[in-house]
Amino acid sequence: MKHFDYIIAGGxxxxxxxxxxxxxxxxxxxxxxxxxxxxxKKANDKTWCFWEEQPDLxxxxxxxxxxxxxxxxxxTDQESxxxxxxxxxxxSADFYTYTDKILAExxxxxxxxxxxxxxxxxxxxxxAIIDGQKYSSDYTFSSIPQVQTKKTERYxxxxxxxxxxxxxxxxxxxxTERATLMDFNTSQKAGTSFVYVLPLNSKRALVExxxxxxxxxxxxxxxxxxxxxxxxxxxxxxxxxxxxxYGIIPMSDHPVQSQKGRIIYLGTAxxxxxxxxxxxxxxxxxxxxxxxxxxxxxxxPHVSSVFPKRFRTYDATLLHLLAxxxxxxxxxxxxxxxxxxxxxxxxxLDNETTLTEELHIFKTLNKKEFAYALLNRTLKFxxx
Numbered sequence: 001m002k003h004f005d006y007i008i009a010g011g012x013x014x015x016x017x018x019x020x021x022x023x024x025x026x027x028x029x030x031x032x033x034x035x036x037x038x039x040x041k042k043a044n045d046k047t048w049c050f051w052e053e054q055p056d057l058x059x060x061x062x063x064x065x066x067x068x069x070x071x072x073x074x075x076t077d078q079e080s081x082x083x084x085x086x087x088x089x090x091x092s093a094d095f096y097t098y099t100d101k102i103l104a105e106x107x108x109x110x111x112x113x114x115x116x117x118x119x120x121x122x123x124x125x126x127x128a129i130i131d132g133q134k135y136s137s138d139y140t141f142s143s144i145p146q147v148q149t150k151k152t153e154r155y156x157x158x159x160x161x162x163x164x165x166x167x168x169x170x171x172x173x174x175x176t177e178r179a180t181l182m183d184f185n186t187s188q189k190a191g192t193s194f195v196y197v198l199p200l201n202s203k204r205a206l207v208e209x210x211x212x213x214x215x216x217x218x219x220x221x222x223x224x225x226x227x228x229x230x231x232x233x234x235x236x237x238x239x240x241x242x243x244x245x246y247g248i249i250p251m252s253d254h255p256v257q258s259q260k261g262r263i264i265y266l267g268t269a270x271x272x273x274x275x276x277x278x279x280x281x282x283x284x285x286x287x288x289x290x291x292x293x294x295x296x297x298x299x300x301p302h303v304s305s306v307f308p309k310r311f312r313t314y315d316a317t318l319l320h321l322l323a324x325x326x327x328x329x330x331x332x333x334x335x336x337x338x339x340x341x342x343x344x345x346x347x348x349l350d351n352e353t354t355l356t357e358e359l360h361i362f363k364t365l366n367k368k369e370f371a372y373a374l375l376n377r378t379l380k381f382x383x384x
Contacts, residue, residue: 003136004034007128009116011037013048013092013281014267016099018141018288021055025295026108033108034137036130038115044093047164047206047245048281049198051085051346061094064200066179068090069342070146073184080342087179090207090281116144121261141291141299143266148254154380156203156319157214158251160278163222164208166200166243169236174199184330185233186225190217192322192329204242207234212251212322212329218295236288249278253316253377264291264301264371272306275315277349307351313374314358316365320380321373327366339364 008015008024019035026033030367066087069078103109118129119140180197187193191213199208209225211217230236249268258264265267266272272283283306290303311362322329336345340361346362347353362370 001134001136004110005031005138006033006036007126007127007137007140008033008142008264009010009119009140010269011035011111012143012267013043013046013050013095013286014143014270014288016095016143017058017127017284018101018291020099021288021292022295023106023108025292028108029349031108032085032110032111034057034110034135035103036112036114038113038126040113041096041360042093044091044243045245046092048092048095048249049087050237050279051087051283051350052282053084053086058095058098058285061090061098062088063091063094064198066177066198068178069180069181071182071273071333071342071353072180072184073146075331076338078337079178081244082342082346085343085346087181097377111177111380118144119144119263121263123339124262127260128265128358134228138262138379139230140263141266141301143269144262145233145267145269146256148256151254155252155254156316156324156377158212158319159214160212160249161212161216162208162247163219163226164206165226165241166204166206166244167230167236167239169203170238171236172202173234173236174202175207176200176202182268182333183229183233184334188227188328190221191244193225194330195226197232198235208245214323216248228352230272249273249280251275251278253312253317259302263302274349274351275312278320279349281349310355310358316377317370319322320377321369324373326372332365335365 008019015035018034022033066080067083068079069087103111112130114130116128116130119142120127126137128135128140176199179199182194182196184194185194191211193211195207195209207226207230209222209229230239253275258270266287267284268280272287273280274283286306287303290306291301294303295301321327344357344361348358
């Protein structure tokens with residue numbers, strides 16, 4: 001049985017982010033890491049979008065940045081500068097290539113292609129069974145989803161599901177300085193539905209149709225929605241589809257255990273996907289940064305929290321309100337953007353606002369409906 005100081009189970013965004021952030025610490029302490037995944041990641045299977053004030057570790061693979069965001073619906077239509085933030089886009093293929101190069105050159109990282117069959121803690125060590133072989137470590141970091149039994153009588157379960165196309169148009173129709181964060185000018189029958197548009201140049205953009213609902217749609221539903229949006233809202237009839245991406249992100253207030261013994265969970269598996277929006281990339285970076293900082297301080301990677309717990313209550317309340325159907329998602333987000341600065345909304349969605357700033361935002365929303373949703377969620381939570 002081979003021993004590593006740390007094992008990282010899962011070589012996606014969170015596993016690679018942690019591995020790269022660990023490198024200076026590993027060099028200083030001469031510790032060894034095993035990074036394992038069951039596939040070799042090369043394809044552009046995801047696109048990560050996020051906003052930040054200062055460039056971070058993965059700035060070299062940011063493929064596009066925007067300083068203005070637009071929001072549209074049947075209720076409002078507005079564009080806002082977002083300084084000091086920039087809205088950024090990273091293509092997963094670029095991220096995989098960049099991190100592959102960095103990690104392959106580092107003597108303290110061992111990369112293994114294999115299937116993780118089991119993870120457990122015993123006698124103050126973490127163990128991983130990988131393709132029938134047993135490995136031990138001081139700690140294992142895992143982005144492999146935990147098995148959960150749904151408790152629909154207590155928690156809310158929605159899905160964020162989407163189909164995106166990178167399209168090339170004959171005419172220059174895109175404003176390269178502005179990204180569309182949400183455009184609700186699409187059918188709301190399937191659930192809270194919107195399109196975002198990320199221009200890569202004046203003739204090329206990622207156009208993505210997103211739905212918040214309990215059930216997935218048929219492939220034709222996503223395709224028809226994108227076709228309708230491109231022809232009607234973008235007023236474009238002649239275009240080619242260069243790339244496609246489809247994804248499903250869980251949106252739930254079901255609690256996730258961030259640590260079991262010496263197994264620490266990362267990314268969505270650790271509860272670092274924001275329940276009300278699906279944004280994950282920045283929360284992964286905050287969590288992995290905090291892990292390394294804690295290792296430097298104490299030698300142990302225990303992180304209690306990377307943001308105040310009240311934000312989970314906010315997310316849960318919104319999920320319950322969306323699921324109730326009493327107020328549409330279009331109305332909720334339109335009101336928020338109409339009555340608050342875009343920068344304050346971004347700060348709030350990043351879980352970085354103060355309580356005073358949050359109260360100011362809450363005052364602009366439908367207080368009666370949000371209070372009802374909070375009460376309903378609380379009663380369900382305590383239901384036995």
